[in-house]
Amino acid sequence: MSGIWCEAALIDADGGSVAGASAVAASVRLEVDNGRISGIFTGVEPESGDRILNGVVFPAAANAHSHAFHRILRGRTHDGRGDFWVWREQMYRSAxxxxxxxxxxxxxxxxAEMVVSGFSSVxxxxxxxxxxxxxxxxEPHAMELALARAAVVAGIRLTLLDTLYLAGGIGTPLSPEQARFGDADAQAWLDRLGSxxxxxxxSFPPEMVGVGAALHSVxxxxxxxxxxxxxxLPTDIPLHIHLSEQPAENEACVQAYGVTPAGLLARHGLLSRRLSAVHATHLTPDDIQLLGDAGSTVVMCPSTEADLADGIGPARALSDAGSTIALGTDQHAVIDPWVEMRTLEHGERLGSGQRGRFSPxxxxxxxxxxxTASMATPIASVLEVAAVCDLMAVAPDSVRTAGSMPQQFAFSATASxxxxxxxxxxxVASNGxxxxxxxxxxxxTEALKEFS
Incomplete structure (x- = not known):
């Protein structure tokens, strides 16, 4: 058993959870056993051998949607006009x-960039x-095992979403640029997924690397x-899908199947609590209700959706309908949980003309x-006994956070x-x-030298 002493930590009013009415407690000591919190004590001094964390300590963030290789494109795709489809051609060249x-x-x-920014899972x-x-x-899983080894070296919890990708568009075969994405058919993918x-x-500890499934899109x-x-598909793993990211996707789906992408998933019983719908930017009111009634998670990637000019998704309406909102960094124009938080709210404000659409x-x-439902690995969602001990400490006195209430760091803090x-x-990380x-x-810098 070991100890971590926090100068301050965000806990609930009763001393256990950040999900409810939160309060900042001073001098918080966490007892840690086998990677999990086994005890929480407030108003105490550190004990000999304790790890000391200055600042305000929060549970670490969870990145619910990532394409690691898209990081190649940051700062390289902004010198012209265009839209998502133009950007996609650049992405294929990197792939x-x-x-x-x-x-x-x-x-x-x-x-590693995610970890130092405050993420403990992806x-x-x-x-x-x-x-x-x-x-x-x-080695048929060479690419997948490379990602798993990378996560273990970086110390981040990885949910590896093996993706089914069979077509270049509705009624269109895979293009040569997409050939390496595909499998012969759904059964071949299911067999490969099982393997x-x-x-x-x-090869890997289950609390650090787990496998989930994804459907690329309709x-x-x-x-x-x-x-x-x-x-x-086995029922014990999460399922993700890019959903209604572009109006053209919706139009093609309605033309081919007579329903929207959400309607098509509902037709085949794929809307459920284990489904994570990524982006969900262009939804009808019926789509919102379908996702909400199913209790699906909707993964918003606000910095990516802004960077690619995708649009502002109906996050508030989805939450009100019953969906759970999660956040991801997708193509990594930014890797920063705090920026994603406030960009979600800023998009809502710009779209509605109202402040406070989501509370801090x-x-x-x-x-x-x-x-939670998006991950095959555990996440540290609250500071409570039995939770995994995944934490990020945030400076309360930087030029960005000075004067801020810690409960409102979502509107002032950054990964810096x-x-x-x-x-x-x-x-795992200290001061970046x-x-x-x-x-x-x-x-x-070294890794990117190998890409044009």
Whole structure:
């Protein structure tokens, strides 16, 4: 058993949870056993050997949607006009350059950037499965295992979302640029998914690396494949899908199937509490009600949706309808949980003309426990006994946070204010530097040299 002493920590009014009425308690000591919190004591002095965390300590954030290789595009895709579809062609060129070795190096750097920014877990929406011409690697899970090794080295909890991607659009085969994303059919993907689950369970601790499933989109998965997935996908893993990210996707779906993407999922029984719908930017009122009635999670990626000019999704309406809101960094224009929190609220304000669409507590909920159903690995959603000990300490006296109430850091803090990150009770990052790997900036600089 070990101890972590926090100068201050955000706990609920009764001393246990950040989900309800929260309060900042001073001099909080956490007892940690096997990576989990086994005791919480307030108003106490540190004991000999305790890890000291200055600032205000929060549960670490959960990143519910990531494409690690998209980090290649940051700062390289902003010199012209266009839209999502233009950006996608640039993304395909980067995907074509990936090898297992290059991807492991890049993902290690990207995951290290996430860790120092305050994330302790990530759901990686992964579809670059095969060699560029579409044939499997000699080790059929080479790309997937590279990502898992990268996460373990970076110390982040990884939910590896193995993605079904069969079509280049509704009624359109995969293009040559997409060949490495695909499988022969849904059954071949299910077989590969089962094999991957066994390989990961054999090689990695389940609390650090787990496998989930993803459907790329209704553009990328045929209706027949949806039927197969609905019948055969194991029920004990999370399921994700890009949903209604673009109006063109909705229009094509209605033309082909007579319903919206959400309606198509509902038709085949795929809307449920284990489903995470990513983006959900362009929804009808009926779509919102379908997702809400199912209790599905909706993963908003506000910085990406702004960067790609996707639009402002109906987050407040979805939450009111019964959906859980989670947050992701998607293509990594920004990796910063605090920025994602306030960008979600700012989008709501711009769209509605009203302030306070989400309270600071709701925003923090979205950045942590909102991702619970999206993850195959545990997340530290509250400071309570038995929770995993995943923490981030935030400086209350930076030029951004000075004078802020800690409960309202969602409107002032950034990842630059994260002074320490603890995962499974171990210090992983300090003042923007990864304890084992050093500066993520240096790691990224070296990794990105290998891409054009």
């Amino acid at each position: 074509a350059e990936l090898t297992p070795e290059k991807y492991e190096k890049l993902a290690t750097a990207v995951f 759901a990686e929406f992964h579809y670059v499965h095969h060699q560029p011409e579409g044939t499997p690697y000699p 991957l689950r066994a390989a990961v369970a054999w 553009r990328g998965v045929t209706e027949e494949a949806l039927k197969t997935v609905a019948r055969q 507590q709701e925003l923090f909920h979205a950045a942590t426990i909102g991702a 204010d994260v002074t320490a990150v603890v995962i499974a009770g171990e210090l 530097v990864h304890v084992r790997l050093g500066s993520p900036g240096g790691l990224l």
